[in-house]
Amino acid sequence: MRLHVVDHPLVAHKLTVLRDVGTDSPTFRRLTDELVTLLAYEATRGVRVEAHDIVTPVAPTTGVHLSAPKPLVVPILRAGLGMLDGMTRLVPTAEVGFLGMIRDEETLKASTYANRLPESLTGRQVFLLDPMLATGGTLAAAMHFVFDRGADDVTAICLLAAPEGIAAVEAEFGAEAPVTIVTAALDERLNEHGYIVPGLGDAGDRLYGVV
Numbered sequence: 272m273r274l275h276v277v278d279h280p281l282v283a284h285k286l287t288v289l290r291d292v293g294t295d296s297p298t299f300r301r302l303t304d305e306l307v308t309l310l311a312y313e314a315t316r317g318v319r320v321e322a323h324d325i326v327t328p329v330a331p332t333t334g335v336h337l338s339a340p341k342p343l344v345v346p347i348l349r350a351g352l353g354m355l356d357g358m359t360r361l362v363p364t365a366e367v368g369f370l371g372m373i374r375d376e377e378t379l380k381a382s383t384y385a386n387r388l389p390e391s392l393t394g395r396q397v398f399l400l401d402p403m404l405a406t407g408g409t410l411a412a413a414m415h416f417v418f419d420r421g422a423d424d425v426t427a428i429c430l431l432a433a434p435e436g437i438a439a440v441e442a443e444f445g446a447e448a449p450v451t452i453v454t455a456a457l458d459e460r461l462n463e464h465g466y467i468v469p470g471l472g473d474a475g476d477r478l479y480g481v482v
C-alpha cells in the first residue's frame with residue numbers, strides 16, 4: 272500500500288477554507304471540486320498509457336493515450352459525489368460507476384446499499400472517491416467490492432485521512448497490495464464519534480446539507 276499526502280500550498284490553502292466552520296455549502300462544493308482536481312493530478316500519476324502514433328503539422332511522432340480498458344472512477348455515495356466533477360474534468364474519458372455505502376453511526380460498520388458497476392473489472396484501474404478516510408471501514412469495504420470483481424489496481428482519493436483509517440486499510444490488504452491512498456492531509460486522530468480531528472465535520476452534510 273502506498274500513501275501519498277499531497278504537499279502543495281494551494282492544496283493546503285483550499286483545505287483550510289474547507290475546514291473552516293464558517294464556509295457555506297456552495298463555497299464548500301466549489302473548493303472540493305478544485306481540490307479534487309489537484310489531488311487527481313497526483314493520483315493519476317500511475318494511470319496506464321500506451322504508445323500512440325500521430326502526425327503533427329510538421330512530422331510523424333509517437334505519443335501516448337490512455338490504455339484500454341479505460342480507468343473506472345467510483346464515487347462512494349453520498350459525499351463522494353461532490354468529488355466526481357473534479358475528477359472527470361481531469362480524466363474525461365474515464366468510465367464512472369457508483370457505490371452507495373453507509374456507516375452505522377453506533378457500530379461505525381459500513382454496508383453497501385447500492386451499486387452500479389460493471390460485473391467484471393478484470394484488469395481495470397479503479398479510482399475510488401471518498402472524502403473522509405476515518406475508521407477505514409467504508410473504504411476497505413469498497414476496495415473489497417472492486418477487487419472481488421477483478422480490479423487489479425485501486426487508488427482512493429480522500430480529502431482527509433486519519434492515521435487509524437490508514438492503519439486499518441493497510442491491515443486489511445497488506446503492505447504489498449496494489450492500493451494507493453492520495454489525500455490532502457493526514458490529520459491527528461479520530462474522536463469518540465469516529466470523526467476526524469481536527470477534520471472538517473461531516474463531509475456529506477457540508478456539501479449537501481443535513482438531510
Ligand code: URA
Nearest residue numbers: 403405466467473474
Ligand atoms: N465522515 C465524515 O464525513 N467526517 C468525518 O470526520 C468522519 C467520517
